[in-house]
Amino acid sequence: MSLRNMVHCALSLVLTFAGLAGLYLQLNAEFVGFTQILVYVGAVSILIVFAILLTRSTEPKDEPATVTPWVGISVAVGAFLTMALAVLASPVGKRLAAPAPEVSVKTLGQKLMTDYVLPLEVMALLLTAAMLGAVIIAMKDKEGQR
Amino acid sequence: MLGTGILKGMVETAKNFAGSYHDPARLTTVEYPEQRIASKENARQFPMLIHDTEDPMKGLRCVACQICEKECPPQCIYIVKSKDKRADYKGQMQFYPATFDIDISVCMSCQICVEVCPFESIKMNTEFELSNTDRFGGLLIHKEQLAKSNEHYRKIHPTEAAASDAVLAAEVAKAQAKAKADAEAKAAKAAAEAKAKADAAAAAATPAAPKPSSPAAAPAAAPAA
Amino acid sequence: MAELFQAIDQFPVILKHWLMSHAAGVLPEWVLPLLSAALSITPILAVFPLLFALTTVVERKGLGRIQNRIGPNRVGIPLTDIRLYGFGQFIADGIKSLIKEDVVPRAADKVVHFLAPIALLIPVLLTYSVLPFGKNMVPLDLPQTGLLFFFAVGASTELSVFMAGWSSRNKYSLLGAMRAIAQMVSYEIPLILSSLTVVMMAGTLSLTGIVENQATVHFGFLHDWHLFTPWGFVGFCLFLTAAAAEANRTPFDLPEAESEIIAGYFTEYSGFKFAIFFLAEYLGLFAMCGLGITLFLGGWLPPFKFLGFIPSWCWFLGKLVALILLFIWLRGTLPRLRTDQLMGFAWKFLLPMTLINLVVAALWHMSGGAVPVLVRWAVGFVLLAVPYWLLGRGFEVKFTKREYRFAN
Numbered sequence: 001m002s003l004r005n006m007v008h009c010a011l012s013l014v015l016t017f018a019g020l021a022g023l024y025l026q027l028n029a030e031f032v033g034f035t036q037i038l039v040y041v042g043a044v045s046i047l048i049v050f051a052i053l054l055t056r057s058t059e060p061k062d063e064p065a066t067v068t069p070w071v072g073i074s075v076a077v078g079a080f081l082t083m084a085l086a087v088l089a090s091p092v093g094k095r096l097a098a099p100a101p102e103v104s105v106k107t108l109g110q111k112l113m114t115d116y117v118l119p120l121e122v123m124a125l126l127l128t129a130a131m132l133g134a135v136i137i138a139m140k141d142k143e144g145q146r
Numbered sequence: 147m148l149g150t151g152i153l154k155g156m157v158e159t160a161k162n163f164a165g166s167y168h169d170p171a172r173l174t175t176v177e178y179p180e181q182r183i184a185s186k187e188n189a190r191q192f193p194m195l196i197h198d199t200e201d202p203m204k205g206l207r208c209v210a211c212q213i214c215e216k217e218c219p220p221q222c223i224y225i226v227k228s229k230d231k232r233a234d235y236k237g238q239m240q241f242y243p244a245t246f247d248i249d250i251s252v253c254m255s256c257q258i259c260v261e262v263c264p265f266e267s268i269k270m271n272t273e274f275e276l277s278n279t280d281r282f283g284g285l286l287i288h289k290e291q292l293a294k295s296n297e298h299y300r301k302i303h304p305t306e307a308a309a310s311d312a313v314l315a316a317e318v319a320k321a322q323a324k325a326k327a328d329a330e331a332k333a334a335k336a337a338a339e340a341k342a343k344a345d346a347a348a349a350a351a352t353p354a355a356p357k358p359s360s361p362a363a364a365p366a367a368a369p370a371a
Numbered sequence: 372m373a374e375l376f377q378a379i380d381q382f383p384v385i386l387k388h389w390l391m392s393h394a395a396g397v398l399p400e401w402v403l404p405l406l407s408a409a410l411s412i413t414p415i416l417a418v419f420p421l422l423f424a425l426t427t428v429v430e431r432k433g434l435g436r437i438q439n440r441i442g443p444n445r446v447g448i449p450l451t452d453i454r455l456y457g458f459g460q461f462i463a464d465g466i467k468s469l470i471k472e473d474v475v476p477r478a479a480d481k482v483v484h485f486l487a488p489i490a491l492l493i494p495v496l497l498t499y500s501v502l503p504f505g506k507n508m509v510p511l512d513l514p515q516t517g518l519l520f521f522f523a524v525g526a527s528t529e530l531s532v533f534m535a536g537w538s539s540r541n542k543y544s545l546l547g548a549m550r551a552i553a554q555m556v557s558y559e560i561p562l563i564l565s566s567l568t569v570v571m572m573a574g575t576l577s578l579t580g581i582v583e584n585q586a587t588v589h590f591g592f593l594h595d596w597h598l599f600t601p602w603g604f605v606g607f608c609l610f611l612t613a614a615a616a617e618a619n620r621t622p623f624d625l626p627e628a629e630s631e632i633i634a635g636y637f638t639e640y641s642g643f644k645f646a647i648f649f650l651a652e653y654l655g656l657f658a659m660c661g662l663g664i665t666l667f668l669g670g671w672l673p674p675f676k677f678l679g680f681i682p683s684w685c686w687f688l689g690k691l692v693a694l695i696l697l698f699i700w701l702r703g704t705l706p707r708l709r710t711d712q713l714m715g716f717a718w719k720f721l722l723p724m725t726l727i728n729l730v731v732a733a734l735w736h737m738s739g740g741a742v743p744v745l746v747r748w749a750v751g752f753v754l755l756a757v758p759y760w761l762l763g764r765g766f767e768v769k770f771t772k773r774e775y776r777f778a779n
Binding site: 147148149152155156158159160162163165166167172173174175177 | 433436437438439440441701703704762763764766
């Protein structure tokens with residue numbers, strides 16, 4: 001957390017989302033990758049940014065970050081090096097890549113509607129409840145003002 | 147129903163689009179530098195100075211009375227009165243402007259100078275192509291550029307010019323009538339004097355004529371001045 | 372003769388193959404994929420910015436004619452009297468924006484301010500990579516996720532808009548960005564839902580697959596465009612409306628309403644950065660039009676089978692130009708909406724209509740073959756027209772004669 005500006009932090013987070021999408025694409029998961037971009041880069045980031053702008057009434061002071069970036073950078077580089085060495089040392093790279101299963105949108109949909117229908121329904125219920133809650137909070141606010 | 151308004155509007159704009167190619171009533175644009183529309187009679191841009199004779203500088207009607215300079219709301223007129231006098235259109239001796247400048251970057255075309263001028267000298271011009279590369283000197287118009295002939299004035303503002311000419315003609319007529327009246331009065335006085343002189347000569351028959359004639363001539367000269 | 376037409380049709384593809392086969396012997400192997408990509412990208416980068424440049428002139432001329440003016444007709448070839456009907460204008464504009472001073476506000480967030488136009492243009496250009504411009508002419512054919520790619524990349528432009536508006540440190544910019552984002556998020560839902568009907572019918576997300584799904588022929592001459600079905604027609608209208616809002620076109624150009632917030636989120640941009648915003652906006656519109664053509668207007672297919680001798684990319688370009696002209700016409704006709712009208716229209720009209728359209732498309736799909744065509748049409752028509760009429764009633768303004776207290 002070397003960035004003091006919340007919006008900069010949010011933009012960096014979006015960059016991370018995009019990177020995650022890139023990882024999905026590397027794993028031949030096109031559908032998940034593009035959905036990641038559509039949902040996270042397109043929608044969630046906007047939500048975060050709006051939340052920051054609407055809740056923080058004052059501009060952040062330009063005081064220096066409490067933690068110097070160098071500590072974070074060295075930790076990150078160290079962690080990356082350890083992981084890279086571990087991966088290179090392990091026999092993962094030498095194994096032949098497994099033949100990628102042909103995951104079409106159709107199979108995804110069928111899986112969602114058969115094997116994973118319960119999680120899907122639970123999520124749908126949760127989201128509906130969240131939306132109703134948001135609407136009710138917004139309504140109460142308006143009545144309170146009157 | 148929703149959407150019918152949009153369709154109606156689109157038909158209207160389509161009519162405009164098609165009409166602009168063949169219907170001159172719809173396309174009223176004039177392509178300016180090549181085509182021009184005649185200036186409206188009541189148009190006005192910036193003031194000009196009217197002159198009557200061939201030489202603009204000699205025939206300026208302006209007598210440098212400086213009323214316009216004092217009245218001008220944005221104070222864009224600058225006048226320097228001449229040291230000497232010269233004869234105006236009525237033959238009277240008048241001052242004339244040694245310098246007459248109008249800063250048209252300041253002028254607001256209010257026409258107050260025209261309304262206060264007692265000599266029908268400053269009028270509004272319709273010249274509008276005054277763009278210049280020098281925004282200070284180029285927009286300060288001197289009397290050489292300001293001077294326009296009365297014919298030009300008659301051309302751009304016929305009605306107004308006719309009224310102005312009538313005023314001037316009346317002035318001239320008045321002056322001539324006055325001059326004539328003065329001349330007649332002078333002649334009558336001279337005749338009366340001559341008669342008196344003759345009477346005196348007849349009465350006295352002495353060489354004392356110059357002395358009584360001078361007080362008699364003085365009142366006759368006074369109205370002429 | 373047929374072979375000649377075929378050759379003209381596939382001319383870009385043949386040219387690329389020829390170039391690649393000649394390059395294969397000369398260049399090292401790792402260059403070849405890059406060269407192939409470059410050869411696919413170059414036509415896009417050449418054609419669409421040029422189309423944008425021409426559109427700016429055509430739009431100004433067209434709007435002029437609609438408003439009973441002449442429009443730009445002066446700029447032609449410099450130092451001559453050749454005027455080219457004003458079509459030299461875009462070159463002059465381009466040179467002007469290139470050599471103009473680039474003003475960045477002192478308080479602006481310099482890095483984000485600089486990145487915003489780039490972050491806007493890149494996704495917009497990326498969307499072109501999945502559009503099929505002609506038969507066998509799609510730079511990046513994603514058989515599983517073509518349409519999803521388009522929307523995913525298109526959605527990331529919202530963030531660029533926010534970056535532009537926020538980093539300018541200008542209230543108008545931020546207001547414009549807020550408006551733009553609210554509008555884009557709201558209209559993305561009807562946009563995606565109206566496209567979803569096509570995905571349901573075609574059973575694929577691949578854009579080439581969707582076009583090929585429309586290649587069947589009715590009555591021996593009429594191609595089976597999705598437009599020629601009740602759900603397709605309504606879907607296309609909904610799609611166009613949502614696309615206009617996504618591309619910030621009139622009547623949905625609130626984010627850049629000059630009379631209220633100057634130029635919206637790119638108020639503080641000048642010179643070439645402004646030109647990039649302008650370019651990205653138009654390219655976004657073209658991409659949306661291209662997607663609409665692919666989904667509903669049969670992509671590269673001609674309307675009638677006997678017109679098949681005209682090259683496929685000509686059909687695509689022709690339809691694109693037609694849609695652009697339609698948008699110009701709409702811009703010349705419609706006034707700008709108010710913010711509450713805009714949001715109300717998206718949520719109270721477009722969204723229910725797209726949902727109903729989904730149901731109609733499903734019915735159409737299920738009843739295929741079993742039910743006579745006329746019955747399907749009648750049911751589809753009723754199911755769409757009645758909600759249209761009912762939902763539309765809410766937006767009709769009852770005008771009463773206005774009384775002026777002091778003017779009368």
